[in-house]
Amino acid sequence: MNLYVSNLGFNFQTEELATLFMEYGAVSSAKVIVDKFTNRSKGFGFVEMPNQQEAEKAINELNGREVDGRSINVSEARPPRENTRYSNRY
């Protein structure tokens, strides 16, 4: 399950994100989007968790949680294209 984490602090890094989510379950991959020019965090990232139960638990526990003085927002990322009707691929 892919997770989208936003409202992160600019000092938040990928390893911090991985460590945070591994507390609630297995994390296959985690990445914080970083600006190419400034090498600073853009304030959001992605976490992939193979176990859906742990993923949902991580969402419930980490969504709205205060990290680095800010309340982070955790939700499902890049929802599966179930609705191909609304996804136009030309």
Added chain:
DNA sequence: ACTGAGCGC
């Protein structure tokens, strides 16, 4: 390129 809505290369 130094900040605050957003979806990765």
